[in-house]
Amino acid sequence: MLCDRCQKRPAQVHFTQVINNTKKQMHLCPACAAELQAESFGFAPQLNLHDFLAGLINHHFAGANITPNALPRVRCEKCGASEAQVAKSGLFGCSECYTQFGDRVQPLLKRIHGSTTHTGKVPRRTGGKALLAKEMRILKSQLQDAVKQEEFEKAAKIRDRIKELEQQIQ
Amino acid sequence: MSFKETVNNPYSKWLDASGPESDVVISSRVRLARNLAGYPFPHLLGHENADKILYAVQSAINRDGIKETIGELELCRMTELSPTERQILVEKHLISPDLLEQPEKRGVVLRNDEVISIMVNEEDHLRIQCLLPGLQLKECWDLANAVDDGLEQTLDFAFTEELGYLTSCPTNVGTGLRASVMLHLPALVMTQQINAVLLSLSKLGLTVRGLYGEGTQATGNLFQVSNQVTLGLTEEEIIDNLIMVAMQLVTQERAARRALYREQQHQIEDRVWRAYGLLKYARAMTSNDAMTLLSDLRLGVDMGIIPDIPAGLIMELIVMTRPAFLNKLKGTELNPYQRDLYRATLIRERLNSLPTR
Numbered sequence: 001m002l003c004d005r006c007q008k009r010p011a012q013v014h015f016t017q018v019i020n021n022t023k024k025q026m027h028l029c030p031a032c033a034a035e036l037q038a039e040s041f042g043f044a045p046q047l048n049l050h051d052f053l054a055g056l057i058n059h060h061f062a063g064a065n066i067t068p069n070a071l072p073r074v075r076c077e078k079c080g081a082s083e084a085q086v087a088k089s090g091l092f093g094c095s096e097c098y099t100q101f102g103d104r105v106q107p108l109l110k111r112i113h114g115s116t117t118h119t120g121k122v123p124r125r126t127g128g129k130a131l132l133a134k135e136m137r138i139l140k141s142q143l144q145d146a147v148k149q150e151e152f153e154k155a156a157k158i159r160d161r162i163k164e165l166e167q168q169i170q
Numbered sequence: 171m172s173f174k175e176t177v178n179n180p181y182s183k184w185l186d187a188s189g190p191e192s193d194v195v196i197s198s199r200v201r202l203a204r205n206l207a208g209y210p211f212p213h214l215l216g217h218e219n220a221d222k223i224l225y226a227v228q229s230a231i232n233r234d235g236i237k238e239t240i241g242e243l244e245l246c247r248m249t250e251l252s253p254t255e256r257q258i259l260v261e262k263h264l265i266s267p268d269l270l271e272q273p274e275k276r277g278v279v280l281r282n283d284e285v286i287s288i289m290v291n292e293e294d295h296l297r298i299q300c301l302l303p304g305l306q307l308k309e310c311w312d313l314a315n316a317v318d319d320g321l322e323q324t325l326d327f328a329f330t331e332e333l334g335y336l337t338s339c340p341t342n343v344g345t346g347l348r349a350s351v352m353l354h355l356p357a358l359v360m361t362q363q364i365n366a367v368l369l370s371l372s373k374l375g376l377t378v379r380g381l382y383g384e385g386t387q388a389t390g391n392l393f394q395v396s397n398q399v400t401l402g403l404t405e406e407e408i409i410d411n412l413i414m415v416a417m418q419l420v421t422q423e424r425a426a427r428r429a430l431y432r433e434q435q436h437q438i439e440d441r442v443w444r445a446y447g448l449l450k451y452a453r454a455m456t457s458n459d460a461m462t463l464l465s466d467l468r469l470g471v472d473m474g475i476i477p478d479i480p481a482g483l484i485m486e487l488i489v490m491t492r493p494a495f496l497n498k499l500k501g502t503e504l505n506p507y508q509r510d511l512y513r514a515t516l517i518r519e520r521l522n523s524l525p526t527r
Contacts, residue, residue, distance in 0.1 A: 079211075091339050112401075116332070119404050120403065121315070126329065133331060
């Protein structure tokens with residue numbers, strides 16, 4: 001078989017691409033394959049972020065093994081955005097969507113960020129419990145450090161503060 | 171002051187080459203995505219709600235507390251600006267091209283030194299941005315953080331304990347923080363190390379783009395490097411990571427420049443002086459030509475080959491010779507060829523008016 005691209009050298013690399021359920025196969029010689037790979041890296045054909053994301057969301061949302069009766073919630077009750085809309089645009093309709101589409105949001109976030117838990121800034125005025133929880137995380141790691149360094153006086157102080165916080169949180 | 175001056179003046183603080191590591195790092199930027207609780211995200215937002223958000227932002231920035239800590243901020247609706255003026259804000263990197271669509275729903279807040287800008291109703295209700303020259307990511311974050319604190323006094327942001335700040339696109343959720351540096355990497359490009367460098371960046375969870383954001387070409391050897399992950403790391407971690415990577419790139423670029431000078435001194439000298447000559451005397455100049463030659467010139471200045479040209483002027487020329495700016499300066503709509511002529515004239519005038527040695 002000859003290379004699809006140069007039609008000169010024998011094809012040794014077989015490449016299958018699936019975009020929106022359309023399968024495309026290419027048979028390439030090593031030289032052409034290397035060139036195409038170099039092109040697809042860097043800046044040549046830019047992958048649109050939203051399309052890419054829509055693909056991901058599609059996978060998690062309308063994805064694999066959902067039978068029609070098992071489709072739990074198709075629309076966000078708050079903003080009315082449908083799953084299909086979200087999957088198509090790559091954007092959620094409102095902040096409530098994150099709860100409404102909950103079970104499928106988690107794996108998506110895991111895939112994008114490698115994590116599903118926020119550890120950063122908490123708004124001061126409306127943060128409430130989250131603010132305390134963040135302080136708790138920081139204190140706990142300080143406590144570990146103090147114990148490691150055998151600074152027991154410091155550790156005791158931190159532990160007291162943790163106890164205080166625990167009461168506040170409850 | 172304000173929007174009138176901003177759109178008439180090609181100079182912006184981020185262009186002056188005064189910041190740290192400015193021989194390689196052109197500018198640093200931090201952007202925070204925030205949304206108001208209880209409203210649909212901008213792409214599903216009706217006109218009435220879009221108006222409410224613009225009003226909420228207006229009253230939040232007018233509070234005395236903000237004026238004292240952040241300074242005077244001014245909100246401008248996109249409809250108050252002409253299409254050329256809007257495009258100029260894009261060319262100065264103060265807003266994204268996306269803000270130009272559906273102008274009746276959108277607005278932008280600026281501080282008069284253009285260091286702080288807030289896009290209203292772009293992909294998220296608020297996009298707080300801080301832009302400084304050189305490598306100043308920490309400074310950008312401190313400032314953006316302060317603006318966020320100030321706005322949060324009156325605005326209720328969509329936030330959950332588990333997921334952090336909620337954004338319309340799940341790639342921004344959590345911190346809502348996108349930090350980026352714009353780097354000038356001509357020597358890594360010339361020595362063909364750039365692809366290896368870019369590949370290793372992508373493995374570190376960083377994204378690389380061209381000068382004007384998503385989907386743009388890396389003309390003029392300018393690259394924007396930014397974090398991809400926004401959830402699961404603290405803001406400080408994200409900023410520190412990017413600073414470390416940026417410093418690494420600065421070191422590599424400098425090493426490549428030294429190696430080039432050592433091994434190909436005459437070729438490099440010829441290349442940058444040739445660029446200077448063309449810029450000084452050419453009669454027509456496409457936008458791409460200008461970017462490429464100005465990049466060479468900047469390299470010559472940063473390497474000390476060409477003396478007496480302020481590096482800031484070169485960046486200013488890059489912004490000044492973008493299409494919308496040329497139209498604005500000329501006061502009329504130019505066709506592409508007229509633009510090439512006018513671009514060459516402007517560059518010539520600016521470079522020839524420098525004091526000669």
